[in-house]
Amino acid sequence: METQPVIVIKDLYKTFGENEVLKGINLSVNKGENLVILGRSGSGKSVTIKCLVGLVKADKGEIKIFDEEVSALNDDDLNNMRVNIGFMFQNGALYDSMSVRQNLKFALKHHTRNLAEPEIESKIMEALENVGLAESIDKMPSELSGGMKKRIALARAIIIKPKIILYDEPTSGLDTITSREISELILSVQEKYKASSIIITHDMACAKTTGNRILILNEGEITAEGSYEELEKSKDEWVHSFFI
Amino acid sequence: MTVYIKNIFEEAGDMTQFTLRFFKELLKPVFQWREFSRQCFAVGYKTLPLITITGFIMGLVLTIQSRPTLLKFGAESWLPSMVSLSLIREIAPVITALICAGKIASGIGAELGSMKVTEQIDAMEVSAVNPYKYLVVTRILATTLMVPLLVIYADFVGIYGGYIGYNIHGNMTLFRYFSDVLEHLEFLDLFPAIIKTFFFGFFIGLIGCYKGFNASNGTASVGIAANEAVVAASLSIFIIDMLAVQLTDLFF
Numbered sequence: 001m002e003t004q005p006v007i008v009i010k011d012l013y014k015t016f017g018e019n020e021v022l023k024g025i026n027l028s029v030n031k032g033e034n035l036v037i038l039g040r041s042g043s044g045k046s047v048t049i050k051c052l053v054g055l056v057k058a059d060k061g062e063i064k065i066f067d068e069e070v071s072a073l074n075d076d077d078l079n080n081m082r083v084n085i086g087f088m089f090q091n092g093a094l095y096d097s098m099s100v101r102q103n104l105k106f107a108l109k110h111h112t113r114n115l116a117e118p119e120i121e122s123k124i125m126e127a128l129e130n131v132g133l134a135e136s137i138d139k140m141p142s143e144l145s146g147g148m149k150k151r152i153a154l155a156r157a158i159i160i161k162p163k164i165i166l167y168d169e170p171t172s173g174l175d176t177i178t179s180r181e182i183s184e185l186i187l188s189v190q191e192k193y194k195a196s197s198i199i200i201t202h203d204m205a206c207a208k209t210t211g212n213r214i215l216i217l218n219e220g221e222i223t224a225e226g227s228y229e230e231l232e233k234s235k236d237e238w239v240h241s242f243f244i
Numbered sequence: 245m246t247v248y249i250k251n252i253f254e255e256a257g258d259m260t261q262f263t264l265r266f267f268k269e270l271l272k273p274v275f276q277w278r279e280f281s282r283q284c285f286a287v288g289y290k291t292l293p294l295i296t297i298t299g300f301i302m303g304l305v306l307t308i309q310s311r312p313t314l315l316k317f318g319a320e321s322w323l324p325s326m327v328s329l330s331l332i333r334e335i336a337p338v339i340t341a342l343i344c345a346g347k348i349a350s351g352i353g354a355e356l357g358s359m360k361v362t363e364q365i366d367a368m369e370v371s372a373v374n375p376y377k378y379l380v381v382t383r384i385l386a387t388t389l390m391v392p393l394l395v396i397y398a399d400f401v402g403i404y405g406g407y408i409g410y411n412i413h414g415n416m417t418l419f420r421y422f423s424d425v426l427e428h429l430e431f432l433d434l435f436p437a438i439i440k441t442f443f444f445g446f447f448i449g450l451i452g453c454y455k456g457f458n459a460s461n462g463t464a465s466v467g468i469a470a471n472e473a474v475v476a477a478s479l480s481i482f483i484i485d486m487l488a489v490q491l492t493d494l495f496f
Contacts, residue, residue: 055366079372093367096358110373 004031006164006196007052012061014047021047023220025061029164034190034197036211038204038242044220045200046090049166052198053085054078065164083111086157086165086195090172092149094141100152101137104128104159111160127159128152130192131185147178151185158189165189167199171206183209204242216242262454266384269377276382283386287348291394294343299398302335303327303405311413320414324421325428327406328399332429333437336398338485341444344391345477349452352383353473356456357466365457380457384449391445392438432496440488444481451477 005028012025021044029035039045050056052063054070063070065081073081094103104124108115115123128134131151141149150170157165170186171179183206190197190210199210207214208228216224216231216239224231224239232243307327314320356379359365368375407421416424455473459465 050366053370055369075374079374082370082372085370087367087370089363089367091362093363095364095367096362097355106373107371110371 005029006031006066007198008062008064009048009052010062012048012051012063013059014044014051014056015059021220022051022058022061025217025220025222027215027222029196029198031196032190032194034186034199034210034212036199036201036207036214037217038202038207038214039217040202043217045217046168048217049087049168049198049200052166053082053087083160084163086160086162088150088153088157088165088167088170090169092141092153094144094149094152094156096141098141099137100128100133100139100141100144103141103152104156107156108159123159127155130158130189131155147174147182150174150182154182154185154189158193158195161193163195165193165195165197167197167201169200169202171201171203176205179203179206180209182206186210258458259454262457263450265376266381266450269374269381270385272377276378279378280382280385283382284390286351287344287383287386288390288393291344291347291390292397294347295340295394295398296401298339298343299336299401300405300408302339302398303331303402303407304409305405306330306335306402307406307409308412311410321424323410324406324416324424327409328403328425328429329433331402331406332399333433334485336402337395337437337441337444338481340395340398341391341441341448341481342478344387344394344445344448345481346474348387349448349455349473349477350470352387352449352452353455353459354466354470356380356453357459357469360457360459361461361463361466376457380453383453384446387449387452388442388445391448392441395441395444396438432492436488436492436496440484443484443488447480447484448477451480 007027007029009025009027012022013020014022025044025048027035027037037045037048047056051058052065052070054073058071066084068077068081070078070081094100095106098106101124104127105120108120108123124137125134128137131154133148133151133155136144136148136152141152144152154170167186171182174182183203186197186199186206187210189195197210199206201207211228214224214226214228214231215222218238224234224236226234231239234240307323310326311320311323314323314326356365359379365375365379368378403422403425407416407418410416410421452473455469455476459469
């Protein structure tokens with residue numbers, strides 16, 4: 001893993017009404033690194049990664065992706081930057097009026113124009129094979145189980161071969177076995193594509209399997225940082241409570 | 245009360261911004277032709293059976309209800325022209341638009357609301373697709389184009405319904421009935437009536453998209469978005485109709 005940072009966040013603040021969600025977040029992700037952000041519900045984990053891709057506008061602070069300040073980008077430049085980022089949403093966020101094939105095709109066609117149909121088809125098959133769901137290509141999202149939806153969402157995120165992948169609660173709502181499969185899948189995808197990732201989770205098994213480094217977020221502030229093993233040994237009661 | 249008035253002004257401001265953004269995005273390349281044609285099909289073709297039934301019943305009922313009054317004045321022969329003028333100038337545009345408000349505005353409100361709640365709109369944005377251009381522009385244009393076509397279709401079906409209604413107690417050929425209708429129709433009967441339907445279509449699409457796009461999180465908001473879309477779109481149809489009648493009266 002290289003120590004060249006691809007994502008840098010400095011003093012990030014975000015407030016919704018009177019609720020201060022982020023209170024000066026500082027973090028960086030190196031090239032090829034999997035950074036896990038742990039925290040309880042409502043601690044500001046999802047808001048942090050939504051600020052990264054411009055879905056939520058931060059009140060204050062600096063977000064740099066590949067040395068480009070996100071808040072300074074216009075719509076076109078922001079879209080050009082997003083071409084390098086894959087995002088796996090908490091509930092998959094598959095387009096429910098489209099089949100699996102169309103879901104993947106939609107993401108691909110809008111990211112990379114001028115691709116011939118056979119090339120598109122082979123990329124779709126490759127992404128589906130990577131998540132082990134090639135046989136579901138013509139299914140509708142309503143015909144898929146929770147775990148399958150997450151896998152397809154992952155396939156949609158990786159089909160564009162992104163340099164950064166953001167995972168928002170990839171294992172939430174899944175049984176233990178499927179959660180483990182998804183965590184292993186994240187790891188294999190990271191190894192294959194050499195992408196840098198931020199994984200938002202409160203699933204400790206997922207954090208252990210996927211994370212090179214872990215940050216713990218509490219009420220909008222980072223309270224601990226380190227590897228799984230380091231944090232597991234922490235004397236801090238709050239940090240320790242995650243490992244019980 | 246103050247909060248209520250403040251909310252109305254805030255919503256009016258948001259709606260104006262939403263409308264201005266529509267025109268801004270409309271002029272930007274690339275236009276989503278495929279999604280636009282899909283929406284035209286959904287709005288136009290899938291509403292056709294409903295419009296056929298209501299259009300036919302409108303003409304039939306209007307003829308049957310008007311006949312006794314006209315008979316009293318010995319003006320039964322005016323029935324085809326009176327029914328067709330009523331249909332073309334007022335009844336068909338308003339009733340068709342109200343049906344579209346019920347079916348299309350609520351459909352768009354619920355669809356976009358559900359996409360918002362399930363983060364599909366966010367997913368689109370992250371995929372470097374402008375969701376406003378892809379979802380909103382195409383839907384508003386589709387309703388603006390399809391509602392006038394549906395109204396023209398409802399005019400024809402309604403007049404045919406009138407012909408059937410006339411022949412329950414009378415005896416007239418279809419050719420003579422339509423000749424009678426066309427003989428009394430003027431350009432000014434058609435032109436303002438058609439023009440206002442473009443506005444009906446525009447506002448049906450605009451309100452449906454606005455309510456759906458601004459649905460708050462939670463599944464209950466999808467139902468609220470659909471419901472508010474129908475109410476606001478129906479109200480806007482009556483307001484546009486009133487303004488159109490006043491303007492027509494003023495200029496023609």
